[in-house]
Amino acid sequence: MTEPPSDFDIELRLLLEAIYLKYCYDFRSYSVASLRRRVEQALEKFGCRTLSQLQDRVLHEPSVMPALLQYLTVPVSEMFRDPEYFLGLRREVIPRLLTYPSIRVWVAGCSTGEEVYSIAILLQEEGLLSRTTIYATDINPEALRAAEAGVYPIDRVAGFSESYRKSGGRGSLSDYYTAGYGAVVFDRALRARAAFSDHSLATDGVFAEVQLVSCRNVLIYFDRDLQDRAVGLFRDALVRRGFLGLGNRESLRFSKHADAFTELLPEVRIYQRCS
Amino acid sequence: MSSRPPPEPPFLVAIGGSAGAVEVLLTLLPALPASFPGALVVVIHLRPQVRSLLPSIFAGHIALSVREADDKDPIEAGTVTFAGPDYHLLVEPGGSFSLCTTEPVHFSRPSIDVLFESAAHTYGRRLLGILLSGANEDGAAGLAAIARAGGRTWVQAPETAGARRMPESALACMSPDRVLSPSAMAEALRSLSELE
Ligand SMILES: C[S@@+](CC[C@H](N)C(=O)[O-])C[C@H]1O[C@@H](n2cnc3c(N)ncnc32)[C@H](O)[C@@H]1O
Numbered sequence: 001m002t003e004p005p006s007d008f009d010i011e012l013r014l015l016l017e018a019i020y021l022k023y024c025y026d027f028r029s030y031s032v033a034s035l036r037r038r039v040e041q042a043l044e045k046f047g048c049r050t051l052s053q054l055q056d057r058v059l060h061e062p063s064v065m066p067a068l069l070q071y072l073t074v075p076v077s078e079m080f081r082d083p084e085y086f087l088g089l090r091r092e093v094i095p096r097l098l099t100y101p102s103i104r105v106w107v108a109g110c111s112t113g114e115e116v117y118s119i120a121i122l123l124q125e126e127g128l129l130s131r132t133t134i135y136a137t138d139i140n141p142e143a144l145r146a147a148e149a150g151v152y153p154i155d156r157v158a159g160f161s162e163s164y165r166k167s168g169g170r171g172s173l174s175d176y177y178t179a180g181y182g183a184v185v186f187d188r189a190l191r192a193r194a195a196f197s198d199h200s201l202a203t204d205g206v207f208a209e210v211q212l213v214s215c216r217n218v219l220i221y222f223d224r225d226l227q228d229r230a231v232g233l234f235r236d237a238l239v240r241r242g243f244l245g246l247g248n249r250e251s252l253r254f255s256k257h258a259d260a261f262t263e264l265l266p267e268v269r270i271y272q273r274c275s
Numbered sequence: 276m277s278s279r280p281p282p283e284p285p286f287l288v289a290i291g292g293s294a295g296a297v298e299v300l301l302t303l304l305p306a307l308p309a310s311f312p313g314a315l316v317v318v319i320h321l322r323p324q325v326r327s328l329l330p331s332i333f334a335g336h337i338a339l340s341v342r343e344a345d346d347k348d349p350i351e352a353g354t355v356t357f358a359g360p361d362y363h364l365l366v367e368p369g370g371s372f373s374l375c376t377t378e379p380v381h382f383s384r385p386s387i388d389v390l391f392e393s394a395a396h397t398y399g400r401r402l403l404g405i406l407l408s409g410a411n412e413d414g415a416a417g418l419a420a421i422a423r424a425g426g427r428t429w430v431q432a433p434e435t436a437g438a439r440r441m442p443e444s445a446l447a448c449m450s451p452d453r454v455l456s457p458s459a460m461a462e463a464l465r466s467l468s469e470l471e
Contacts, residue, residue, distance in 0.1 A: 006396075033365035033393040034375035074377055220346045220362075220374045227347070249362055249374050250346050 011051035012039060018055050023065055025139065026202040027072055029226035035072070042071040066142065074221060075143040077114040078159065079152075079173075081216070082248045083166035086118060088268040089214075090168050093243050094126045097211055103132040104210040106237060108201060108230075109218030110136040113147025114160075117176075118167075119214060120190040125170045129193055135208060137199035148196045150186035157184055201230040206237045213238060217247040228256040235260045240275040283370040284314040284352035286401040286470040289394045291387030291417070293320040293409030295437020297329070299457045300407075304355060306461040309338040312468055313403075314350045316372070316394070318358040318385045320409070329357045346374045358385035365393035381413035391417025395424035401470050402426035405460070406451075409441030419449040427470060429453045429460060 005013075012035070016027045027035065039051065046064070048054040057064045080086050097103050105123075107116050116136045123129040138144050152160075161173040177184040199207065201218070213234045219227050234244050235257050244261060246269040252258040261271040292299065296319050304315075321327050327343060333355065334341040342348070343359045350356075350370045358364035362374040364385050380386035391404050391414065404421035406414045408431055418428050428451040433439040435456045445451065455463060 031365070031367055031373040031375075033367050033373055033397070034363070034377065036396065037365075037389065037392070038377065074375065076376055076378070217376050220376070223367075224347060247346075249344070249359060253345070254347050 008036070008051065011055070012036065015039070015051050015055045015058065018059055019065070019068075022059060024203065025065075025069070025072070026200065029202065029223045030072075030221050031223055034074075034221065038071045038074070042068055045071070069140055070142065073138075073140045073143070075111045075140050077111040078156075078163070079114040080118045080160065080163035080167045080169075081114070082268070083163045083168075085216070085245060085248065085268045085270070086122060086167035088265045088270050089119070089212075089245065090122055090126065092265055093212060093245075093270065094122065094128065096241075096243075097128060100211060101131065103128060103212075104135065104208055105132060105212045105214065106135045106137070106208065106210045106234075108137055108199070108213060108215040108234070110138050110147055110196075111140070111143045113143075113150060113196075114152070115214060115216060116147060116194055117150060117186050117190055118164075120194065121164070121169070121173075121176055122167075123193075124190065129190075132193050134194040135210070136194050136196045139198060139200045139202075141198065144196050144198065148191065150191055151183050152186075154179060154182050154184055201233060202226055206233055208237060209239055210237050210242065211239055212243045212245070214245040216245065217250070219246065219250045224254055227254070231255045231257045235273065238273040240273060242273045244271045244273065245269065246271070284312065284350060286313040286403065287350060287366070287394060287398045288313050288315045288403045288405065288464070288467075289366075289390055289421075290315065290317045290405045290407065291319075291391065291409075291414040291441075292407030292431075293383075293411060293413070293438065293441060295408030297332070298408075298437065299431060299460075300333070302457040302461050303464055304333055304337045304339065306465045307337070307339055308465075309353055311339060311353050313470075314352050315339070315355045316344075316350075316358075316364070316366070316390065317355060318364060318387045318390045320383045320387075320411075320413070321358075321360040321385070327357065327359055344372050344374065346372070348372050358390065360385075363389040365389060366397045367393075368397045381411050383411075383413055387414035388417035392420045395420040395426055398424075398426065400425040403429065403467070403470060405429045405431075406442055406445050407431045408436035408438050410438040411440060412444040414441055415444040415448050418445045418451065422449055422451070427452050429455055429463070431460065432456050
C-alpha cells in the first residue's frame, strides 16, 4: 500500500545520509512528514530548486550546515508550556525528591532553555535548587548558547508569567529576571546549577545517573525506533523510582521499554521507573 | 504494552474547518456506520490554551470511535481522530500520525494545510480531503496538494457555510471534485465504500 518514493523523498534520504557522514548529525530516523515540510522551507530560504542542490552546498559551503540545522531541529520552546505538567512536578515529583542529599535532573532536548528555567524556578521555590545539578542538553549549538544566556524577548514574558501562575508559581515571575532593552535576563543563580552541553539522543550514550528526566516535545520528531533508543537512554540514566516527564501528546504506549516504567500522572505524561 | 499495528485502512478522509464547521460535523459524523471502511482525521481550528471539547461532543453519540491524536497513534478504520490544541497533526508513511510544534500556519496550530499536505504525500489517491466552513484561508493550498497527488476533494458549498471564506478560498485556487451542502455531503460520505 505504500506509494513509491518520490524524487523528493529519495533526495531527502541522500541529504540526511550526507549530513550524517560529514557532520555526524543523525536525522535518518526522524518522523518524515514534518521533516519534509521543514526541508521544503529550507529549500526556499537557501534559494535551491532541489534537495540535491542543497546537498551540494551542505557538503561544500561551511556556513550552510549551521543554518540548515535551525530548520532540521525545530528550536522552539516556551516557559511553563502546559502548566499542568509543571504543577504535577511540583505536587507529586518534587516531594519525592526531597529525600535525596543531592539531586540530578536531565532536561533532554532543552532547546533555547525555557524548560530549564521553568524547572530551575520550581526547584528554587521548593527549596531544592541549591543541591541540584541540571544537565541541559541539545544538539543545536545555537539553541544551547541562547539557553545558557537566558535572555528572552520581553514580548514573550506576559505569556510566560501567565503559565507560571497556572503552574502553581509561588511568587511573580518578575522575581526571577531583570528587564531592559526589550529583553529580560533570567537570574544567574538559576543557571548556576545548570550544565549546558551538546548531547544527541540519536547517537550518544548515558552520561550520568539522574532522578528526573524531562524530555518534552522532542520524541515527536523521532520515528518509533529512535524513540525506543531515546527512552532506553532515559531508563538507563534514571535511578530506580526515578521520574520521566514527556510532552503533552507523547507517551510510552508504543515504546519497547514501556514495561520499565509505571504511570505516575498519566494525564500529564509523568512516569516512574520501576524498581 | 506495545501491540501489533492493526491493518491499514483502505483510505483516509481528512476533514478541515474552522468557524461554523462543528455544526457540519454534527451532520456528517452521525451519518457514518461503525463499519465505515476508511479512517477519518479532523482538524478544526482551536484556541491553543483550551482543552478541546470535540472528542467528548462526539464520543458515545456516533457509531465510530473517537479520540484526540497522540503522537504515533495508528491510523485505524472506523476511527475519527481529532487534532488537539497547540500541535500540528501530520500523516506519516506506514500508517500513523505524528505531531509537531513548528510555528502556526495561517495563525493556526493545528493547521489544515499541514495535515492535508502531509496526508497527500503519504496517501495519494487513497485520500479524500474535505474543506468545510471557516473564516480564513487555511486548507486551500492543502486541498490543491491533495488534488495534485491524485486524491479526491470536496468543498462545502459556500452558501451553506456559516463562514464562507474558507471554502471560497479553496474554490478560488482549485476545482474540487464536488461542492456539496452538509446533507448531500453526509449522504455521499455514507455511501463511500472505497476510493479509486
Ligand atoms: C521543539 S524543541 C523542544 C524544547 C523543549 N523541550 C520544550 O518542550 O519546550 C525540540 C528540541 O529537540 C532538539 N533535538 C532534536 N533532535 C535531537 C537529538 N537527537 N538529541 C537531542 N536533542 C534533539 C532540537 O534541537 C530542539 O531544540
